[in-house]
Amino acid sequence: MLPRLSFECLHGCSGCExxxxxxxxxxxxxxxxxxxxxxxxxxxxxxxxxxxxxxxxEGEIILPEAEIGLVSGGVANVEQxxxxxxxxxxxxxxxxxxxxxxxxxIPALRNQWTSEETxxxxxxxxxPEKALLPSEVxxxxxxxxxxxxxxxxxxxxxxxxxxxxxxxxxxEALLRRESPDLAHxxxxxxxxVIRKGKGQGQGTMQRFLANADYDPEEPVEQxxxxxxxxxLCMGPVTAGGCGxxxxxxxxxxxVPCRGCYGPVRPGGNQLLDMMNGLASNGIxxxxxxxxxxxxxxxxxxxxLKPARKRKESN
Amino acid sequence: MSRxxxxxxxxxxxxxxxxxxxxxxxxxxxxxxxxxxxxxxSGMVHPEMVxxxxxxxxxxxxxxxxxxxxxxxxxGNEMALARAExxxxxxxxxxxxxxxxxxxxxxxxxxxxxxxxxxxxxARLASLRETDASPSGIGx
Numbered sequence: 108m109l110p111r112l113s114f115e116c117l118h119g120c121s122g123c124e125x126x127x128x129x130x131x132x133x134x135x136x137x138x139x140x141x142x143x144x145x146x147x148x149x150x151x152x153x154x155x156x157x158x159x160x161x162x163x164x165e166g167e168i169i170l171p172e173a174e175i176g177l178v179s180g181g182v183a184n185v186e187q188x189x190x191x192x193x194x195x196x197x198x199x200x201x202x203x204x205x206x207x208x209x210x211x212x213i214p215a216l217r218n219q220w221t222s223e224e225t226x227x228x229x230x231x232x233x234x235p236e237k238a239l240l241p242s243e244v245x246x247x248x249x250x251x252x253x254x255x256x257x258x259x260x261x262x263x264x265x266x267x268x269x270x271x272x273x274x275x276x277x278x279e280a281l282l283r284r285e286s287p288d289l290a291h292x293x294x295x296x297x298x299x300v301i302r303k304g305k306g307q308g309q310g311t312m313q314r315f316l317a318n319a320d321y322d323p324e325e326p327v328e329q330x331x332x333x334x335x336x337x338x339l340c341m342g343p344v345t346a347g348g349c350g351x352x353x354x355x356x357x358x359x360x361x362v363p364c365r366g367c368y369g370p371v372r373p374g375g376n377q378l379l380d381m382m383n384g385l386a387s388n389g390i391x392x393x394x395x396x397x398x399x400x401x402x403x404x405x406x407x408x409x410x411l412k413p414a415r416k417r418k419e420s421n
Numbered sequence: 422m423s424r425x426x427x428x429x430x431x432x433x434x435x436x437x438x439x440x441x442x443x444x445x446x447x448x449x450x451x452x453x454x455x456x457x458x459x460x461x462x463s464g465m466v467h468p469e470m471v472x473x474x475x476x477x478x479x480x481x482x483x484x485x486x487x488x489x490x491x492x493x494x495x496x497g498n499e500m501a502l503a504r505a506e507x508x509x510x511x512x513x514x515x516x517x518x519x520x521x522x523x524x525x526x527x528x529x530x531x532x533x534x535x536x537x538x539x540x541x542x543x544a545r546l547a548s549l550r551e552t553d554a555s556p557s558g559i560g561x
Contacts, residue, residue, distance in 0.1 A: 379468045382511055386503040392510075399514045409476070412516035 110282055113173035114146040115194050117187040118214050118251060119180025123205035124148045126268035133275055140282065144171040154190070168193045175281055179204040181211050181407060182252040186245035195258040200281055202262040204274070208254040209265040210369040211407020215251040218411040219399065222247045253407035262287060267367035267404060270349060290348035293371045294355045294364050297347055302332045309337035311394040312385070319361055327354055333363045339395065341366035344380040369405045376410055378402045425454035426480035426546035430539070431470070433463045433498075436487035439529035444536050451539040462486070463524075464497030468508045471522060472515060481521045481546045485538065488526045498526070520549055 116124060124146075128134065145152050154168045168189050176198030182188050195201055206212040217225045223238075226247070231238035240246065254260055264277055273289075280287040290296075315338055321330040333340040340363035342355065349356045349368060357364050370377050378401040385392040392398070402411050432438040438459045444451070456479075460466060463486025471482045484505060486498040505524040512519045523545075525538045 376469055376472065376515075378514065379472060379507075379511055382507040383468045383504055386507045387500055389503075392507060398511075410515065414513065414516055415518060 109140060109142040110175065111142050111144045111171070111173040112146075112278070113144050113170060113176045113194065113198055114148070115170075115176070115178045115190060116148055117178060117180035117191060117208070117254070118183040119205060119207040119212065121148055121179070123179035123208075123266075123268045123274075126271050127274050130271040130275055133272070137275060137278065141278075144173050170194055170197045172197045174199050175278065176201045177204045177278075178202070178254055179208050180254075181207045181214055182248065182254060182257045183214060183250075184245040184247050188248065188257060191254055191258050200261045201254075201258070202264055202277065202281075203254045203260045204264050205269055206265045206267045206367055206369050206404045208260075209263040210405035211251050211253045211410075212267065212404055215253075215406030215411060216400075216403055218250045218406045218409075219413060221413050222249055224413070250412075251407060256408060262289075263373070264289070265346060265367075265369045266349060270351060272351060273348060290346060291371075292347050294342035294345045294347045294349070294358075294368070297350060297352060298332075298342055298355055298358050299328045300330045300332045300358065301328075303335060305388055309335070310389065311337060311391050312339050313337050313394070314396055315339070315363055319363075321361055327359060327361070330361065333358070338363045339381075340364050341377065341381060341401065343384055344370065344375070344377045346371050365403070366401065367404050374408070376402075377405055378410075425452055426543055426550065427478070428452075428455045428481045428483060428539070428542055428546065429474045429479045430455050430457045430483040430485060431460050431463065431466045432457050433486045433493075434459055434461050435493040436491070436529045437463075437485035437525075437527045437535060440527045440532050440535040443529065444532035447532055449532055449536040451536040452543040454543070455539050462492070462494050462497035462501075464492070464494065464500035464504075466501065466504070468504055468511065471508050472512075472517075475512075475517055475521060480550075481523070481542055483522075483538070483542055484524045485527050485535065486524070488528055491528065518549060520545055 114124065170193045176194050178191065178194055178201065182191055203209045207214060211218070226238040226240065255263065262277060264274065277287040319333050319336055319338055334342065342364040345364055345366040346368040347355065350359065355364060366377050370380065378398060381401050382392050382398065432441055441457055463484050466484050474482045484501055486501050487493065489498055489502070492498040501524065508522050509519045512522055523542055527535045527538065
């Protein structure tokens with residue numbers, strides 16, 4: 108029997124699945140050696156067991172058994188939690204695919220507010236009425252969780268989306284019963300730009316409103332480090348791997364890294380690490396506008412939370 | 422609400438830890454809920470260590486080093502000061518009150534100053550807890 112793969116998409120944009128389909132011919136080579144048993148984005152498959160007699164709305168979620176499960180997106184409502192648990196129960200190895208699944212991702216930006224505040228802002232802004240979800244819609248959890256906060260995950264594969272080749276490599280490694288080889292260093296590790304060292308940058312940070320200073324005729328190796336040019340590049344505090352062993356993707360486009368692979372170490376805090384890095388190099392970190400958005404990809408794990416209510420002193 | 426505020430104090434080996442030692446020998450009184458962690462230099466305390474302490478349930482965190490200009494490692498405490506500004510600003514972003522963190526400078530011959538810093542921090546956290554306990558939205 109072929110090894111079975113099971114895919115599930117929770118609180119994400121399904122871009123990770125698109126990236127997997129983007130593998131091209133390599134994907135066809137993989138399809139001959141595995142059986143995909145569950146992939147709601149590609150094939151019709153019911154979540155409920157028709158034989159159990161339960162109605163579709165209330166029935167227990169039942170997923171097929173699989174050797175490898177891949178889950179993208181975070182966990183933000185009760186239904187997603189139910190699906191995540193069902194997937195965990197049925198898969199021998201579970202891979203969290205993409206930054207939403209590994210660190211909360213973009214949806215976790217809403218962890219800065221309570222769920223009630225979010226509903227109010229989105230559905231009833233400026234209205235005195237209280238925004239309520241219809242009862243047919245699954246209730247929201249108190250915040251957006253990464254998958255590993257809710258169920259045990261064996262392999263974390265971040266990225267927005269993860270590099271298609273990397274996804275295949277990980278699946279292939281698991282099929283060979285080896286542990287996959289993932290990047291453990293920062294984006295700067297494979298970045299070839301010119302760095303002149305500590306204290307050589309500008310004293311302030313500016314927003315990326317004008318292009319970086321570079322000659323389009325010359326290769327990226329001739330460009331000065333974007334951070335040293337005074338642009339906020341998240342490279343030093345972001346896990347590498349987006350460009351494989353070659354130049355990171357955003358740097359290829361001469362754009363500063365946005366931090367989409369999440370922190371370098373599990374449990375790291377991109378905001379704190381970046382601010383610490385800037386301050387200990389003598390850069391005025393207060394010149395950063397909206398620094399909270401440095402956690403734009405990794406607001407899960409309780410890193411972003413609503414500000415505590417406090418009494419005004421005056 | 423009678424529980425004393427738990428405070429983690431990172432003390433540098435050369436000045437403030439020696440001051441804490443002297444405070445003990447001199448039998449100076451300060452709140453018993455202070456947990457001192459000796460580090461070689463205040464400059465080695467990464468902001469993540471402070472956040473980690475708060476995440477794990479500490480009410481407040483202090484970093485205490487040598488007076489500026491008197492660092493055993495020449496510039497370690499200047500590094501600590503740069504990091505302290507970052508911590509104070511970032512705590513609010515991460516959902517903590519900035520009052521929960523404090524940096525102080527104490528030389529090894531100033532145990533009274535250290536005890537005073539401990540007492541002051543403890544009092545500050547106690548008043549913070551009082552405002553927490555009061556219903557929100559009712560300001561003075």
